[in-house]
Amino acid sequence: MRDSASDFAAEPDANAVRECLERVVSSPGFAPAPRLVGFLRFIVEETIAGRRDSVKETTVAVHVFGRSSDFDSRFDSVVRAQGTQLRRRLREYYANAGSGDAVVIEVPPGSYVPVFRRRTEDAAKAAPARRRRWWIPAISAGALILAGLAAWWLIPGWRGQTPSLAVLPFMNLDEGPGSEHIGEGFVEDLTTDLAGLPGLRVAARTSAFQFRGKSGDVRGIGRALGAGAVLEGSVRTDGGKVHITAQLIDARSGYHLWSNRYELDLARVWEVEAEIRGAVAHALGVDRAPAAQTRATRHVPPPEALDAYWRGRYIRADWQRFPESLSWFERAVKLDPLFAGAWAALASVHSARAFQAVGRVDQEAAQAREAAAKALKLDDTLAEAHAALAQIAYAYDHDWATSERRFHRALEMNPNDADVRRNYALGLTSQARFDEATAQLKLAQQADPLTFLSSNILAVTLFCARRYDEAMREAQRHLRMDPDYLLARFTLGNCKAAKGDLAAAISEYRKVLEHMRAVEVLGRLGNAQARAGRPAEARATLAELESIERKEKTAGVALARVYTGLGEKRQAIEWLGTAAGDHLTDVAFIGVDPAFDPLRQEPDFQALCARLNVPRHP
Numbered sequence: 359m360r361d362s363a364s365d366f367a368a369e370p371d372a373n374a375v376r377e378c379l380e381r382v383v384s385s386p387g388f389a390p391a392p393r394l395v396g397f398l399r400f401i402v403e404e405t406i407a408g409r410r411d412s413v414k415e416t417t418v419a420v421h422v423f424g425r426s427s428d429f430d431s432r433f434d435s436v437v438r439a440q441g442t443q444l445r446r447r448l449r450e451y452y453a454n455a456g457s458g459d460a461v462v463i464e465v466p467p468g469s470y471v472p473v474f475r476r477r478t479e480d481a482a483k484a485a486p487a488r489r490r491r492w493w494i495p496a497i498s499a500g501a502l503i504l505a506g507l508a509a510w511w512l513i514p515g516w517r518g519q520t521p522s523l524a525v526l527p528f529m530n531l532d533e534g535p536g537s538e539h540i541g542e543g544f545v546e547d548l549t550t551d552l553a554g555l556p557g558l559r560v561a562a563r564t565s566a567f568q569f570r571g572k573s574g575d576v577r578g579i580g581r582a583l584g585a586g587a588v589l590e591g592s593v594r595t596d597g598g599k600v601h602i603t604a605q606l607i608d609a610r611s612g613y614h615l616w617s618n619r620y621e622l623d624l625a626r627v628w629e630v631e632a633e634i635r636g637a638v639a640h641a642l643g644v645d646r647a648p649a650a651q652t653r654a655t656r657h658v659p660p661p662e663a664l665d666a667y668w669r670g671r672y673i674r675a676d677w678q679r680f681p682e683s684l685s686w687f688e689r690a691v692k693l694d695p696l697f698a699g700a701w702a703a704l705a706s707v708h709s710a711r712a713f714q715a716v717g718r719v720d721q722e723a724a725q726a727r728e729a730a731a732k733a734l735k736l737d738d739t740l741a742e743a744h745a746a747l748a749q750i751a752y753a754y755d756h757d758w759a760t761s762e763r764r765f766h767r768a769l770e771m772n773p774n775d776a777d778v779r780r781n782y783a784l785g786l787t788s789q790a791r792f793d794e795a796t797a798q799l800k801l802a803q804q805a806d807p808l809t810f811l812s813s814n815i816l817a818v819t820l821f822c823a824r825r826y827d828e829a830m831r832e833a834q835r836h837l838r839m840d841p842d843y844l845l846a847r848f849t850l851g852n853c854k855a856a857k858g859d860l861a862a863a864i865s866e867y868r869k870v871l872e873h874m875r876a877v878e879v880l881g882r883l884g885n886a887q888a889r890a891g892r893p894a895e896a897r898a899t900l901a902e903l904e905s906i907e908r909k910e911k912t913a914g915v916a917l918a919r920v921y922t923g924l925g926e927k928r929q930a931i932e933w934l935g936t937a938a939g940d941h942l943t944d945v946a947f948i949g950v951d952p953a954f955d956p957l958r959q960e961p962d963f964q965a966l967c968a969r970l971n972v973p974r975h976p
Contacts, residue, residue, distance in 0.1 A: 370461045370476040372406045378461035385455050386570070387447045393676075394444050397422050401472050402463065413471045438873040441470060442842045467842060468872060521642040524561040524585035524609075525549045527570040528602070531594035540600070540624075541593035542567075542675070543668025547699075548631050552589075553774035554739075555635070558644045561585050562776040562806030567675070580609025584807055587615065587642060589634075598661070600624050604634050606641055615641045624661040657736070663694035670703060681716055683707055691729075701733035702743040709746035712941075713753050715912045719941045723754045744768035745778045752785045753943045756970045761785055776806035780815050787815075788946045790973045792823040810836055810843065817849045822950040822976060826853040844870050848879060855882065856952045860890035877906055878944065881916025885953055888923030896920055915944035919953045930954075931962045938970060949973040 370378075379402050382388055383395045400422050404413050415437045419425040423437065445465050452462060464473045525548060528541045546563055553560040561583040569579055576588050591604035605617035616637045620630045639645070659667070670686030673679050684707050690700035708726035712719050726746050733743040748764030751757045765782040768775065779802035786795035796819060803812040813832055820829035830853045836846035851866030867883040870876075884899035900920045907913035914937025921930035934954075938945045948954050949972030957963040958975055967974045 370474050374461050374476065375402065375406060375463070375474050378456075378459055378463060381459065382448070382451055382456065382463065385451055387450055387455075393423070393440060394447060397440055397444055398463075398472075401465070401470055405472055405474075410471050415470065418470055437470070441465065442844070442873070445842055446840060520559050521557065521644055522559040522561075522584060522586045523552060523638065523642065524566050524580065524583040524588050525552065525563075526579070526588060526590040527567050528590065528604075529592040531592050531601075537595050539668045539672035540595060540665070543664075543671045544593060544602070544627060544631070546671050546675075548589075548634060550772065551631060551635050552638060553772050554741075555639055556645050558639075558642060558774075559584075559805065560774045562774070562802075562809075563675070564776070564811070565806045565808035568808050575612075576607050577609055577612055582808065584804060585609055587638075589638065595624075598623055600627060602627075602630055604630075606638055624664065625658065627664070628658050657696050657698065659690070659694040659697040659700070663690045663697050663700065666690040666693060667697065667700045667703065670700075670707075674703070674707065680707060680710060684711075691732075695732075696736060698733050698736035698740060699742075701729050701736065702740040702746070705730035705733055705746040706742050709749045713749055713943050715910075715942060719754070723750050723941065726750050739771050741768040741772035741775055741778060744771065745775070745781060748778075748785070749781055752788065753946050754941045756946065756972070758785070758789060758971050774805050776802040776812065779805075780812055783815055783819065785946075787819045787822050788950060788972060790822075790950050790976045792819055795819045810840075810846075814845050814849070817846070821849060821852055821856070821952070822947070824856075824952065824976065826857050829853050844873055848882075851886075852882060852952075855886045855889075860886045864890065877903060877910075877913045877916045880906075881913070881919040882953070884916075884920030885923035888920060888925075893924065896924060911940050912942065914940060915942055915948070922954060922956055925956075927957055927960055928962075930957060931960060931966065934963070934966060938966065945970060946972060950976040952976075 379399065383398060388395050388398070397418065400418065401413050404410070418437045420427060423440070445467065448463065448465065452459070456462075460477050462475045462477065464475070465471075466473060525545055528545050530538050530541045549560060549563055549566070552558065565583055576590075580586065580588055586609055588607045588609050589604065590607070591602060594601040599621060600623070601619070601621050603617070603619040606615040607613070608615055618633070618637070620633075622630065666686045667690040670683040670690065673686065674683035684704070687700050687704040687707060690697055691704060694700070705726045705728075708722045708729060711717050712722035712726060716722070727750060730743040730746045733740050744764045745768040748761045748768060751761035751764060755761075762782075762785070765778065765785065768778045769782070772778065779798045783795040783798040783802070786792075786798065796816065799812045799816050799819070806812060814836065817829045817832035817836075820826075820832065830850060833846040833850040833853070836843045837850070840846075847866055848870050851863045851870070854860075854866060855863035863886045864883060867879055867886065870879050871883065880899055880903050884896045884903065887893075887899060888896035900917065903913045903917050903920065907917060914933050918930040918933040918937065921927075921933060934945065934948060948970070949967050954963070964974050
């Protein structure tokens with residue numbers, strides 16, 4: 359709960375702030391996130407030292423995130439993205455572990471200069487009582503709300519009809535930092551293997567890992583994740599040895615179903631995965647064949663390659679850092695060219711980079727195809743490699759038939775993969791197959807109930823289906839849970855623009871642009887400005903996009919949106935053709951984007967849609 363103004367006394371002194379800072383950064387929500395810890399320490403110490411004016415996006419980028427002095431926030435959103443995470447985790451800390459702290463550290467939206475406030479003695483004493491009324495063990499308030507949202511999606515009777523499992527993050531028992539990737543990599547591999555067992559539903563990593571560093575009632579965790587059983591354990595490294603404990607617990611009764619401990623060389627860690635997989639299958643009554651048998655006899659990479667692969671996985675789990683994982687996967691395949699999983703991960707990163715126009719799109723797509731082909735030659739059951747090729751096929755090649763075959767193959771190998779289902783839903787949306795996209799998102803939400811991801815894509819699908827009121831309700835639900843969630847605010851602006859409330863849409867876009875100068879947001883803003891009878895403002899936005907296009911070659915679709923708003927259809931279609939030549943992902947969605955409705959009767963637009971294999975009308 360938020361404290362009222364009367365709960366605070368005078369501003370605390372520097373020592374009190376530093377004591378509070380140490381409690382915050384050692385809490386479960388911050389300790390596993392060194393980048394956020396460094397961010398918070400820097401802005402707090404700079405402010406205490408009287409250098410408030412230096413706490414800006416550029417200085418944070420340089421001193422905390424290692425960016426160069428020519429950092430340009432228009433093309434690098436690391437500080438804004440991490441700032442959103444920082445504010446969210448501070449709110450979670452003060453709602454739970456820090457509810458009784460005498461000092462509160464806040465980072466107001468739109469600024470990186472922290473505010474320090476001291477609670478009154480009465481408020482500090484009352485805070486734990488408020489916490490007891492609202493806290494449920496092991497589940498944060500945000501997770502509970504999201505779990506409630508997930509319930510709306512669930513197919514009636516799903517829980518209890520199919521064996522279901524959540525693999526929690528294994529506790530890292532090493533004393534110092536630097537080995538977290540081993541335990542998390544092991545658990546991610548184990549989760550993927552278990553997800554391939556026929557007849558077993560496995561909670562997605564993104565939801566299960568929200569319980570990292572938390573202890574509590576396993577029954578509550580099982581309810582939150584929709585899992586009938588929970589697998590948990592610990593990992594400790596000692597020289598070349600790895601010590602692993604694992605235990606399987608019935609999430610309904612709390613009773614142990616199975617447990618074991620292992621001590622072995624890192625090179626033999628696959629044996630532990632195979633044994634745990636078999637024990638889980640036996641305990642839950644599911645069939646181990648055929649995927650599990652294939653995995654049990656797979657190639658075993660050397661420890662150095664495995665370590666690099668797990669480091670890449672650990673970094674890639676933070677979506678803001680995923681491009682950084684590339685070098686680790688490249689190192690893994692260089693150390694072991696027969697490491698199929700590393701080739702698949704490399705393909706996935708290159709595919710995502712192409713999809714998001716990070717680097718040269720043509721080169722990223724080519725490298726994704728090459729890496730995926732090598733992965734599948736070694737092991738054609740790798741869902742990740744099939745999914746990478748599926749994404750390239752529809753977003754780069756505009757070959758929807760091939761894309762859909764690849765998505766089906768990926769889901770055949772791992773029907774629990776929420777990321778694949780979300781990507782498939784985006785592809786279905788681009789083809790105006792909205793009901794099928796929604797069905798895939800419901801299945802993704804079952805597997806991954808504690809994230810915004812599926813619901814956010816649902817809002818996009820509803821927007822493209824012209825179901826604006828429903829899309830706005832999804833976006834508003836997100837914003838009630840997290841006022842800083844920019845994607846939801848962007849979707850809200852898009853819906854308002856489509857409904858003709860242009861002034862409100864422009865306001866929403868400007869709020870988003872305060873935090874990130876994304877080309878897509880600028881394109882929507884320029885379109886709304888033009889339609890609102892503000893051509894001078896639209897031309898100014900157009901000029902900014904043209905500057906970005908000259909440098910980055912990523913603004914073609916955004917420019918087309920502005921020209922469409924201005925009524926200059928020929929220029930709009932020409933820019934769409936340029937964007938198609940540059941293989942920008944947004945081109946795959948022109949058949950369903952409401953912004954391009956004024957172009958749908960134009961023969962050249964219809965011809966372009968036919969060439970790109972996208973619908974002419976949604």
